[in-house]
Amino acid sequence: MVTDFPAYALPYGVFSSGDDRRRVGIGFGRDLIDLDGVARRGELVSLDPALVTTGRLNELLAAGRSVWDALRQELAAQSAAGSFERDLIPQDNVTMHLGWDIPDYVDFFSSRYHAENCGQIFRSDLVLSENWLHVPLGYHGRTGTIVVDGTPVVRPSGQRRQPEGGITFGPSQRLDIELELGFVLGGSSDQGTPIPTSAAGEHVFGLVLLNDWSARDIQAWEAVPLGPFLGKSFATSVSGWVMPIAAMDHARRPNAPQTDPIPLPYLQVDDDWGFSLDVEVQFRPAGAPEAQVVAAVNAATALYWNPAQQLAHMTVNGASVRPGDLFASGTLSGPERHQRGSLLELSWDGEDPFDVAGTTRTFLEDGDEVTLAGTFPGPDGPIPIGPVSGVVLPSR
Numbered sequence: 587m588v589t590d591f592p593a594y595a596l597p598y599g600v601f602s603s604g605d606d607r608r609r610v611g612i613g614f615g616r617d618l619i620d621l622d623g624v625a626r627r628g629e630l631v632s633l634d635p636a637l638v639t640t641g642r643l644n645e646l647l648a649a650g651r652s653v654w655d656a657l658r659q660e661l662a663a664q665s666a667a668g669s670f671e672r673d674l675i676p677q678d679n680v681t682m683h684l685g686w687d688i689p690d691y692v693d694f695f696s697s698r699y700h701a702e703n704c705g706q707i708f709r710s711d712l713v714l715s716e717n718w719l720h721v722p723l724g725y726h727g728r729t730g731t732i733v734v735d736g737t738p739v740v741r742p743s744g745q746r747r748q749p750e751g752g753i754t755f756g757p758s759q760r761l762d763i764e765l766e767l768g769f770v771l772g773g774s775s776d777q778g779t780p781i782p783t784s785a786a787g788e789h790v791f792g793l794v795l796l797n798d799w800s801a802r803d804i805q806a807w808e809a810v811p812l813g814p815f816l817g818k819s820f821a822t823s824v825s826g827w828v829m830p831i832a833a834m835d836h837a838r839r840p841n842a843p844q845t846d847p848i849p850l851p852y853l854q855v856d857d858d859w860g861f862s863l864d865v866e867v868q869f870r871p872a873g874a875p876e877a878q879v880v881a882a883v884n885a886a887t888a889l890y891w892n893p894a895q896q897l898a899h900m901t902v903n904g905a906s907v908r909p910g911d912l913f914a915s916g917t918l919s920g921p922e923r924h925q926r927g928s929l930l931e932l933s934w935d936g937e938d939p940f941d942v943a944g945t946t947r948t949f950l951e952d953g954d955e956v957t958l959a960g961t962f963p964g965p966d967g968p969i970p971i972g973p974v975s976g977v978v979l980p981s982r
Contacts, residue, residue, distance in 0.1 A: 587735065587957075587973055588677040589827065590616050595969045596661055597827040598643055598792065601680040608641035608683055613827055613972070614665060617674040621661075624673050629664075632656040643686040643828065647772035647909035651788050654772065658832055682826030684734040686770070691732060691822070692900055692913040693766075693798055693814075694724040696891035700919035703931045708806075719847060722891040722899045724916070727798075728819040732912070735826045735974040741952060741981040742820040744804035757981035758801035758817075760936065761950040764917040765867050765927030765958055767885060768796035769893050770828050771911040778904040783855045786894035789907065792828040795865065795958045795974045796914045799823065802930055802949070824912075827972025837862045837962035839886045849895070852902055859892040861885050863971070865918060865960035867927065872953025874943040881932060883925040888918035952980045 591597060591613035601611045601618060609622035625635035633653055637645045646654070664670060695701060698714075705713040717723065733739075743757050772791040775781055781789060798818060805817025839860035848854075863885040870877035891899075896913055918927045926932045932940045933948040940947060950956070957975035961968035 587975065588616050589613065589970050589972055592964060592966060592969055593662075593665055594964050594966065595829065595833050596658060596665070597829045597833070597972060598646075598685060599827045599972070600642060600683045600685040602683065603675055603680045610638045610641070610643065610646075611675070611680070612661060613677075614670070614674065617676050618680065619661075619665070619670045620673045620675055624670065629669075630657070630660060632660040644910045647686065647770070647791055648774065650773050654791060654830065655832060658830060682734060682736070684732065684824070685826065685828055686910045688729040688732055688910050688912050689908040690911045691727040691729045692724050693727050693818070693916060694722055694891065694896050694914060695916040696722055696896065697888045697916055697919050697927070698890040699888065699921055699925070700917040700927065700931065703919060703926065707930065707935045720850070722853075722896050724896070724900070724913075725813050727822060729912075731820060732822045732824060734824060735972065737823060737976060738979045739799055739821045739823070739976045740979045742801050742804065742816065743981050744801065744816045745807055746803040747807040753807075758804055759949070760802035761978060762800040762802050762929045763867065763950070763956050764798040764800055765865060765881065765883070766796040766798055766917060767863070767865075767915040768794040768824055769913050770794065771897075771907050771913070772909050774908050775901060775906045777906040779906070780852070780904065781897055781901045781907065782852065783894040783898045784857070786859065786897050787831075787857070789897060790831050790893055792830045793834070793971070794825040794828055795960060795971055796825075797823040797956065797958055797974055797976065798914060799976070800928070800930075821976070823974050823976045825972035825974045829971055833964075833969065834861060834962055836964055841892050842886070842890055844890070852898055853895045855892065855894050857894065859894040860889070861962065863960055863962045865958065865971075868957040868959060869942045869947070870955040870957075871943050871945050871947065872951055874945070876943065877955070877957060878943045880940060880942050881924060881926055883918050883920040883927060885915070885918055887920050888925070888927070889915060950978050952978050954978050
């Protein structure tokens with residue numbers, strides 16, 4: 587999928603073109619800059635070419651903030667001067683790949699509106715769990731099933747509890763999506779050493795849109811008492827482009843007010859770690875010629891716990907991070923129905939079907955395609971985030 591990136595954005599991706607060799611590229615308009623080729627010719631003075639010639643981003647992620655900033659400044663200057671004309675490749679002519687090896691993945695549950703909706707659906711007597719306002723809740727996911735934009739998703743099978751109480755095995759009947767942000771980490775930390783909120787800028791390299799596909803019927807049966815497992819681990823989709831946090835200065839906003847209760851000291855944040863990101867769910871039902879937007883929300887409205895707090899909590903017990911670690915915001919939802927970032931909420935657990943492209947849905951059917959897309963403010967207008975899409979294939 588071609589995305590028109592303004593010159594200020596300069597997102598990173600990994601691509602192949604005409605052969606199987608993977609190369610690091612930079613999104614530039616409707617083209618990309620072959621950063622691998624530029625580096626191999628020795629035309630970058632800001633970094634060791636080996637950091638961007640391995641066909642993945644991990645080496646660059648390991649280099650740290652000073653290298654990331656120096657490279658971005660050089661890329662901006664050279665691209666403005668027209669230095670990369672011979673290194674431009676149309677995005678139409680490339681295949682995008684998952685841009686980095688992901689050592690660990692954590693998914694959070696940080697939108698209060700989403701948490702309250704889930705509470706009303708599943709626990710009508712308890713809207714928010716007792717700990718929700720005190721701690722960013724999350725779970726550790728499976729990295730081996732994280733896939734890039736455009737990868738089809740096979741409907742998963744598992745155990746399900748029927749309404750009458752019987753236990754059956756088969757394809758999920760309540761396949762869902764989750765509209766999320768993913769944060770890509772760089773640098774590393776020693777085991778036993780927490781990362782404070784004040785150091786988040788040294789580790790959060792960039793952002794991707796993320797769809798944490800969910801089998802709600804499998805999840806509901808297995809999640810008590812240990813939480814998500816097979817209902818989540820079959821697929822998580824991410825954008826093919828990683829947008830640098832450094833490109834998002836115009837999108838940063840003060841953190842959402844958290845006054846009741848005041849977070850514990852290690853979760854308090856001085857810098858602006860809220861982001862004004864307009865994100866949406868585009869839904870194309872099987873057989874429909876076009877997609878329709880079924881949900882849209884601003885991340886600054888949706889998120890209660892921000893990325894700096896999530897990272898601080900993720901490591902406060904001494905857990906270490908490695909270059910390429912990924913953590914996700916959790917489903918982004920707002921107070922209105924059209925702002926709900928999952929079909930579970932849009933259909934209220936299947937009780938209230940929603941209209942889409944001339945038909946109705948509660949959960950996903952085979953052949954349905956979902957695309958997450960979004961923009962954020964830039965110096966000269968909105969900047970698109972690399973989208974992430976996937977079509978549902980029948981169970982095997």
